[in-house]
Amino acid sequence: MLHRKLTKIMAVALIFAGCLHLFGCGQKEPVTLGFVGGLTGKVSDLGGPARNGMLFAVEEANKADGINGQPIQTLIRDDRQDPETAKKVVAELLAKNVDAIIGPVTSSMAVQVAPMAEQAQTVMMGVTVTTNDLSNKDDHFFRVLAATAVHAGEVAEFLFNERSVRTFSAIYDLNNKAYSQGWITDFEQRMTELGGSAVTILSFSSGNQEALIPVAEQLVSGDPDIVIFVTNAVDAALLAKLIRSKSDDVMLGTSEWAGTERLIELGGRFVEGAFVPQYLDRESKDPDYQRFREGFIKRFNHEPGFPGLTAYNATRVIIDRLKNKSASQSLKDALLAQGTFPAIQGSVQFDEFGDAESKTYVTQIINSQFVVQTD
Template identity: 45%
Template sequence: MLAACLLAVVACAPPEPVRIGFLGGLSGRVADLGIGGRNGAILAVELRNQQGGIDGRPIELIAEDDQQDAEVARKAADRLLARGVEAVIGPMTSAMALVVLPQFNTAGIPLISPTATTNALTALDDQFFRVVAPTAAHVFKSAEHYFRQGGVRRVVLVCDLRNKAYSESWANDFRQAFEGMGGQVVDEASIDSGDSLAALAASILASKPDGVVIISNSVDTALLIQQIRMRDSEVRIGTAEWAATERLIELGGRAVEGVVVAQYVDRESTAPAYQAFLRAYRQRFSHEPGFPGLTAFDATNVALDAIAARSSGQTLKQALLAHGRFAGAQSPIDIDGNGDARRDTFLSAIHDGRFKSLY
């Protein structure tokens, strides 16, 4: 009789959830990237649960804040692994991805980054996957625009030292492409915590460039552009993809008008899946998803699709590689045998307080 009761209890117990993690910077002055990413992951999980989860199992998202600090990130990764997650979406920066990847390699758990593009993680047989292309695959587009359409010949590059894995990768690829066309990188400057942005702006303009390209977060990029514009209203200014959130426009105001901004998202896409995503995201969170929300939404769906398709005895890494092509909100996401993605980027310019596509 007791055994029968126990069997009845077990039969009525809810199924064990599928647990996935999110790891990104959710606090601090540049948390817009992590918050957008977390919200994109939340939306993907909620929509999948509305469809019944995976094989009747609900999906549980466990979010951790890496605070863009190496030691904090390692401890957050340990907590996620201790919870038995099947995959982790994140981190949102290349620097943090390099920090925590060894833990996931040891555990055999995939780390699927929405936005980490450093070349240092390219073509490796590891647990790292991404849904955007490494910098070597897309920075040429920015360099070509500045040289051919913008008429820029002498440029200063400004790199954020707090995410060197990304900013130096982007800068090196830009330099190679730009100088290959006949342009000249006349100086390289750096942003670090505690720097005087006024002094940095003066230093950047001292070499009399006709272009400045800033490879930093949205907050410091906006504030630095304000300082540059106070001193020079004509020099052409552009940014890498990292700065391309709504925070850049909110903080930059009139100073960022006309700035060329590289994007991981085609903001004028009419793809039905993207329009449905936009509506759902805006309704759920009451703000724009930008590129962090979109790429994290895609990364989460990549993880969930691979978990759903995994066959008996197959690891999730094997399932991800076997699947290869995944549906993205804007376009298919093709992941190669090393977990690297092929995906386009887009150029926009800020006009009337909005990102406007250039092509």
């Protein structure tokens, strides 16, 4: 009798051990998606919502049977908006053989780590990365937003045609030079083509707030129609306060980078009236967007903003191709072969280089809200 009981116990133990080895009886080995982005510091208003947008898409997919029965697991890494840290954490993700990487969230980090993804032949889907430096390359870097040349040009056209801006001054952050310098160059080029001109263009390195104090006088000298900040939201809020201490009349504007809730939270009355381009229409009544926004807020207790939405769309694109590609296809080939994917607020359409098109929504801060000024 004792022998039979021991035999049964051993048999159960062997079955249990086998289940653990196979990730659970009847459960397939998981698919792994990595995330890299700035989760601390001045760009956390991009990285935090982007991470949550990715997680929201993954959680939805897992509730719907994952990738053909394979659960999706995530590995989250903080690049701290530091090149060496970004390289380190991306190397960690690649060493774990992730199926794809969502991120980074800034152009300066993307230009550092995109070559690593290319060498590993692993798809990297940039979230809010729009640098021209990664355009028109046959590599494994994809993105769901258009390059800065598109967005900056559209902002210039709006300000020139709809707000009669003819002269501008600007300041851009060298810590995200791959994005900021390209944005202001594209903005100036389009403004000049339209008949406008730059009064003053300055640069600085984020992290030294005292260095910003004397630039306010320089930015308003020459009486420009508008002062543009190509910075993160924290620095844009401080610059707005400094500019308003010198002038109540000059218009203020930013690039898309500053267009998060943090800008209004920190800028308060000093950013009232500022023109802030966005990658999404926050006022959209589209049922899919409303469903996404309400679900996101319920899950994470904050607005998704453009980082949350773009990361959600980017992750859904990756999940779609992992689910539907043929066994012989690489993920890169499957993405390019499909080309167009449904997304919240429009479709994602990749060209032959994995670059996408996206729309610019120029907003104005009115009563502490981003109010869309164009369709």
